[in-house]
Amino acid sequence: MQRKSTIAFFMALPLIALIATLVLYPAGYAIHLATLNKSMERFVGLGNFFFLFKRETFWMVVQQSCIFAITAVIFKALIGFVVAHFVHNIPARGQRKWRGMLLVPWVIPPAMSCLAWLWLFDPSYSAFNWILALFGIEPVPWTGHTGWARFSVILVNIWIGAPFFMIMYLAALKSVPEQLYEAAAIDGASWWQRIWYVTLPMMRNIIAITALFSLIVTFANFDIVRVLTAGGPIDTTHIFGTWSFRVGIEGYDIPLGAAVSLFMVPILAVAAVFILRDITRRGNES
Numbered sequence: 001m002q003r004k005s006t007i008a009f010f011m012a013l014p015l016i017a018l019i020a021t022l023v024l025y026p027a028g029y030a031i032h033l034a035t036l037n038k039s040m041e042r043f044v045g046l047g048n049f050f051f052l053f054k055r056e057t058f059w060m061v062v063q064q065s066c067i068f069a070i071t072a073v074i075f076k077a078l079i080g081f082v083v084a085h086f087v088h089n090i091p092a093r094g095q096r097k098w099r100g101m102l103l104v105p106w107v108i109p110p111a112m113s114c115l116a117w118l119w120l121f122d123p124s125y126s127a128f129n130w131i132l133a134l135f136g137i138e139p140v141p142w143t144g145h146t147g148w149a150r151f152s153v154i155l156v157n158i159w160i161g162a163p164f165f166m167i168m169y170l171a172a173l174k175s176v177p178e179q180l181y182e183a184a185a186i187d188g189a190s191w192w193q194r195i196w197y198v199t200l201p202m203m204r205n206i207i208a209i210t211a212l213f214s215l216i217v218t219f220a221n222f223d224i225v226r227v228l229t230a231g232g233p234i235d236t237t238h239i240f241g242t243w244s245f246r247v248g249i250e251g252y253d254i255p256l257g258a259a260v261s262l263f264m265v266p267i268l269a270v271a272a273v274f275i276l277r278d279i280t281r282r283g284n285e286s
Contacts, residue, residue, distance in 0.1 A: 033258040048259035065239040069218040072157040080165025088173045106163035114227035117156050146236040149229050156224050172206040212275045240264050
């Protein structure tokens, strides 16, 4: 057994080295950058972090990032769950066609689809406002007002990410034994009770893992906000990725930008520990 473990380790060594090169080294370098001054010539320790704590814009970015990520993940999970049930109940011959069509928003490069959404939100030629005008409704400033701009970026994120939840949940639904549903039906369980007491408990691990993965990706999102609003109006739609780019690249303060990006780590670490601990606890109970 020890010999097999050693062989397995050496076979996985190239992948471990690749992960260390592409993940650990950039992470360590980012930590190093965050401890330097603007000219990257002097060590300032936690000075950049203390400076961020005093900026009102930083706390607005934290708030917006949490609203953006949590709201988008919740709606993506709900929509993905509903659509997965819809596709699951379609006869097998027609499922392939529906899966292909519903995966299109997720397959298209986000930057390209965001350009199409930007046209839909255009203040002068918005297709949405044209439809609203047919019903006598005033045009909506989709990206020009704080509330509507936040709604717009969250809507696009849901549109892009919901198919991922759908395909993951659909795979989980395929693994639920039909005998459990038949037994529940014999016991007189309603449709809602079968979902609550059979489907959700059988899918809870994949739901948690999918939500955690999506939360990480959504927190680190860049292209949607960058293309649609560029952080405006007045920095109210900035999230960690876009504000880090604004401060570090456009503001020529790379150490401060690195410090901004590193603030995602403790937030996501807490979420990961909470979700994974819950999965482990439920696994031990079962």
